[in-house]
Amino acid sequence: MEIIVLASGSPRRKELLAKTGLKFSVVVSGGEEKAETSDPAETVEKLSLDKASAVADLLQAEKEPQLIIGADTVVACDGEILGKPSDREDAFRMLWKLQGQTHQVYTGVTLLLKKKHTWQAHTFSEKTDVQFYPVSREELLAYIETGEPMDKAGSYGIQGGFGIYVKGICGDYNNVVGLPVGRLVYELKKLGIDIRGIKK
Numbered sequence: 001m002e003i004i005v006l007a008s009g010s011p012r013r014k015e016l017l018a019k020t021g022l023k024f025s026v027v028v029s030g031g032e033e034k035a036e037t038s039d040p041a042e043t044v045e046k047l048s049l050d051k052a053s054a055v056a057d058l059l060q061a062e063k064e065p066q067l068i069i070g071a072d073t074v075v076a077c078d079g080e081i082l083g084k085p086s087d088r089e090d091a092f093r094m095l096w097k098l099q100g101q102t103h104q105v106y107t108g109v110t111l112l113l114k115k116k117h118t119w120q121a122h123t124f125s126e127k128t129d130v131q132f133y134p135v136s137r138e139e140l141l142a143y144i145e146t147g148e149p150m151d152k153a154g155s156y157g158i159q160g161g162f163g164i165y166v167k168g169i170c171g172d173y174n175n176v177v178g179l180p181v182g183r184l185v186y187e188l189k190k191l192g193i194d195i196r197g198i199k200k
Helices: 011-018 040-058 088-098 137-145 161-165 171-176 181-190
Strands: 005-006 067-079 080-084 101-115 117-131 165-172
Touching: 005 011, 011 181, 040 080, 040 101, 040 117, 067 088, 080 088, 080 117, 088 137, 101 137, 101 171, 117 171, 117 181, 137 161, 165 181, 171 181
Parallel strands: 005 067
Antiparallel strands: 067 080, 067 101, 101 117, 117 165
């Protein structure tokens, strides 16, 4: 096992983290995600901590890593948190709400760092504003038919087919994809961790 573990099965997060040059393995907890607050920043921070902590529990019988990275992303619009759609009708409802509007994408990240056999959590969140052009009902239905929205917060992937409707972004693009790598590297450095390896 690598000394760094990504506690997420998202291929997008895996790809983004790999771009930093970090060597890591992937372990997914598989636990149910439950948000207990209506505040999107608090929601993603809690869920990222839950994911990282669940993976720490899974690995307790093995040679544990020194760092576990958990992450979670939600979309927020007009006070409503939009997670992954439950079905196609739910996906349409979310996308109809987002088209022609500006919304926020929040990603929470938890860094669980092993120090003297004890896990220390460092959690933060990043926000990006995304604005869409108006999109017709027919265009939304065609996008939903691709199946792409079904495993994505807010029912869209900015790096995928729905990206053609983006009018503007204020903030970190990678945060919308699923992992604010610039902020992640910055927070790691604050903790004394060089991205070329964990300093002793």
